[in-house]
Amino acid sequence: MPTQIIHADQRYVHALLHNDAIIVDEIYRRFAPRVKRYVCENNGTPDDAADIFQESLVDIYNQAKYKGLQLSCPFEAFLFMVCKRKWLNELKKKGRKGVTKDLDEQFNVGEDSFRDAEKTWADNEKARLFLAMLNQMGERCQEIIRLSMTDTSQEEIAGRLGVTYGYLRKKKSECMATLISAIKDNLSKWGLT
Amino acid sequence: MNDIDHELIERYISGNMEPAERALFESRMQIEPALREAVQDWMEVTGSLHRSLQPDPQREELEKLLQSHRHVFYKAPAKVTPIRRYMLVAASAAAVIAAVLFWGPWQPDLYQQYAVQEMVSPAERGTTTDSLLQQAAHHFNHRQYTAAISLLSKVLERDSADAYARYYRGLSYLENDKPAEARPDLEAIFNGESVFKYESAFYIALSYLKEKKKDPCRDWLMKIPTDAQNYDKAQNLLKEL
Known part of the structure; x- marks a missing residue:
């Protein structure tokens, strides 16, 4: 794996790993509105948005704890990519209409970050599939x-x-x-x- | 892939192969892509399930913390009319429930259902106060409330503005069957602006429930606003009353 420069926003990942209530509060205040808007403008409800947001944060926790995830882009962009990926997939699973509005053009992230976000989603989605099949x-x-x-x-x-x-x-x-x-x-x- | 191969894969991955057998299996993997792939799948599933099924208390704590922020997604300007309408519906539903419960000897003890959870240990900064609080948390979580009260009182002697200590002292009194002594502490918290403000209102309500005084219990539950984290819990209890 190539050495990447760790983004200063790694502190958010650190906060998830260490249950830092103050920073988690900041995460919700700063980043939840965008995800809520995205989900609600794309056939979802605030409830869906809250689920997606919460699950994505746990996915990031898992990826950091078990797979050594290190951010190479701003946390907001990363979190948003994971949330978006998750929501697109939920829509597909439920057979609902696809996404029409895109809000993330303003995030200009490198390919590495994009791949890391995709992997964070996929590894965790696989873990859910494995458990579901076991059940x-x-x-x-x-x-x-x-x-x-x-x-x-x-x-x-x-x-x-x-x-x-x-x-x-x-x-x-x-x-x-x-x-x-x-x-x-x-x-x-x-x-x- | 047949059953024998599956058993071999299982033994290979669990490390239950003799060196010679292992070497043979590995040389087969070199020339059989299907076997190689099956081993990889097997390892991926095993590793992932292992992580999912092993208890991760830290992750559970995180999930609780995240859950407590969910309300951020429901913030909307409060509207008076729908709430009133809702209350009417709730009131008529409550009348039905009350009638059923009146006849229902199966109703579990309401107080126990909503009783205090655990005292979360404070982050350690190594001060005397912290060590007192740590000990208090230990006693609290082992249901030794008298010991917890005496430690928390020591903290409050040093700093009477310590909302954390006051809140848990109130809860300790409550759990120690001293609801009247719990209330001054909890009311002080409710009148302040700490994060425990509305939790305190809830436990004051419970203190009245403990004394079977349903009216003040209801009054306190009504003080909890819609955007408080424990709003749903309060509404549920109101309905059950």
Whole structure:
């Protein structure tokens, strides 16, 4: 990964990572109105806008915490790109009419920032898809996969479920294969490729 | 990809392969793009689910904090007529609910439903006051209210304007079944301009609820304006009353 110059607005990302109430308040005061306007002028409600805004901030938190996201553009532009991407996809999922009004021409960001924002949205959307597909699986598969995602050892999981270690491994690989195939079937429906 | 391959992938990713078997599997991956891709998918899904399913208390705190700012999206100039109309509807709905509740022995204890949550520990700056507050928060969160009250009183002796300490002392009295002693603290907060202003109004209302005095309880709930964070909560309780 090329070294980028970190934008001073990284402080907002830092605030999300550290639950800084004062800066979060600033984020809402300064940046919420634009997102609200964008969503409301494009077939959405204030409720939709509040959801999109909140989810985008959590996506940025996740991306920073788990993927080391570093801003190379102003926070407002980045947040807006994530919100916009998310809203466009929601519209598509709901089969609502597409976006007619664009408000972000004034943001002139580099390609790196654009890619980072796209990735922030996509990684988090994928995580939601994976969870949604897991939740649709049979009870036994869910139990096995959920337990495997904790730090519990395979032997302990087998003991807890009352099965042999060999059976657990076989069952787990079957469940994972089913899950991955369900995920693949739904990627394009979720706007992911 | 067959079942045997799936099991191999599972073992490869969980690190349950002997070195020789592993080397063989890796050489297969070199020449079989489908296998390579399947391993990558598997790793991506496992990594992502692992992150999603592991508890992240910090993220939960952030979500709560964000949730408390949601009202920013609903700010609109207050209109009198629709509110009045709404109140009429609410009043007639409340009459129905009251009639049902009158006969319904299943109604859970309202006070418990709305009781105080947790005392959020203050950010540490390393001062004496902070350490007192930290200890108070610990006692509060372990439901040891008498101990919390005595620590918070010490903080208030040092600085009687400390709204944070006063607010939580009020709540401690309330949870300690001393509603009458809770009110002076909470009223002082309500009369000030701290962030706890309307939360205080809510808990004063609860203090009356605790004494089964529904009229003052209602009066206090009505003091909470539409743009306060706890407006919905107050309205819900009003309806249940």
